[in-house]
Amino acid sequence: MENKKFYITTPIYYPSGDPHIGHCYTTVACDSIARYKRMQGYDVMFLTGTDEHGQKIEEKAKERGITPQAYVDGIVEIFKKLWSYMNISYDRYIRTTDDYHVEAVQKIFKDLYDKGYIYKGKYTGKYCTPCESFWTESQLDENGCCPECHRPVVEAEEEAYFFKMAPFAERIEKLLLETDYLRPKYRAQELVNNFIKPGLEDLCVSRTSFKWGIPVTFDEKHVVYVWIDALSNYITALGYDNGTYDDFDKFWPADVHMVAKDIMRFHAIIWPAMLMALDLPLPKHLAVHGWITFQSKTGEAQKMSKSLGNVVDPFMLGERYGVDAIRYHILREMALGADSAFSNEIMINRINSDLANGFGNLVSRTVAMADKYFSGTLPEEREEGEFDASLKEIVLSLRDRVDACIDETRLKNALEDIFTAVDRANKYIDETEPWKLGKDETKKARLASVLYNLLEAVRVISTLLSPFMPTTMPKVWEQIGAAADEATYENAGKFGVLPANVTVHKGEILFPRIDMEKEIDELNAIIEKNMAEAKSKLSDAEKGSEFTPSALEEEISIDDFGKCDLRVALVKSCEKVKKSKKLLCLQLDDGFGGRQVVSGIAEWYKPEDLIGKKVIIVANLKPAKLCGVESQGMICAADTPDGAASVIFPDQSLPCGSKIR
């Protein structure tokens, strides 16, 4: 058992809104790895929690008229409820408001100060309030906005403590470029180029502009910068600098920190620098995954955002399809490093093809045949035959392949490998045609072999799947007659473990097939309702603050603008363009005798929504034919955050032909 220890962490999440499918991804991924490692016999510590301090939380609580503590308490409960619902087997849950963590962070801060790595200075710079991050001029994006969220930054000046980063630059560069700390490795160069090459600047690590944070013990008007507070969680939760826990020596350094790319910089640069300053060993791996984006009806990928109403509610999905199906889907779709679009179609297809038709069908066919031909109990006579060897080979090599994927945090590949074996087993049924063997009394021994081989394949596959889908697999073991001590990791490397006269038990359908069309209609209705509700709940200011405008076009002169002739016009009549789902044809009174304009807004407007309304047109646009219909100009519309077009309606009292300037 010596050295068989494994420590894995999720980020600690901000309780600034309800958790969604994005948070589930990291947590379910870490949970599956933790379960797999436990199954392999490791002593596992799986940590998750919540990051509860900071200006954003203070502001949200104020808006609601409650204390920050009451505010976070409410949301933490929802996070914990979700984790229990999703079968997350964390060993420890840290809240940064826990006393022991507060005390330990204060000691860490003092320790870094005493060692000379933290000093007092004055901060003037750019601050992004939503991200709670200070940036230097050179780090801002091309519009002078926050490089993470692309929202405007404000000039901020305050007396502050700083953490010296320069002494660690060389070691961090080596860590990123020469070790396999960062996964995927291709992101290392980008970090080195953006942050280390220009010179690692000292990090501002205290704030005086708000109160909801951990006070600096030796200068109480300062609170500790949230990232110093948050990152420390990975060691305080093990008992570092506190007496609440005592497994620091046992579990540190961590084997895997898993995060999404938005917080890679903090974990790839600041966290190693802190650990180096504290003279502690560095974690072994930082696994960085992409975003789960939401694929809208119009097909574009959007960041999930509460104000768009597109946050995918894991409770709702779990109720409809079962928690294991959701766990499977998100892990199967997401590759390390890459973004992945969440769409209901992809999810339902995946559940139907892999789980209902693939694995579910394999189990139910195998069990049903053992039941039908042998009343549930296989006879002991056997006859080996063609195809057996190739089935056994793929099943026997599966465990090693999955082990390697788990060790490299490539869960999508682990599931792909397992489902290659599922496909192989289903093909074996087609090849051996047990229904024909069943009709022939002389082939009973061969039939028993075929069914036994299938049951063995299912045993190995279901054992290796159990960390990913922990609720369903015990039901499979029940159906195939595997005892608990037969469905073990050790046995997943063997063939021939079930007793020769195994008895199966027909059971419920594991993954019912979903009616795609019906489901999509229902889900779309739910999403539309959520979007409308989210919109109506938000103030205009909030809508603005969540929206990231597209980049500005190249600068033009006033003369250039003067060339563009915008006019007010009245929609006299309007109809859909035949054979086009997107186009409307509008007859306009433009103050100059009338004109016809074709506009691609049919998805969002019906003709009757527009007739009688004044609109703004680009009046001197060269005519063009759209779907064979001539268009003499263009209707002005704004892009909405959810990718629709919103026609600009000027004041109805403006005469047709009025020029816009």
Ligand code: ME8
């Ligand atoms: O950043 N797709 O907390 P956070 C994939 N408190 N992953 C997503 C996601 C999405 N759409 N949305 C969230 C913080 N995540 C800090 C962390 S750690 C010391 C402090 C996951 O609540 C992903 O793991 O904003 C991401 O890194 C994390 O949630 C950010 O959570």
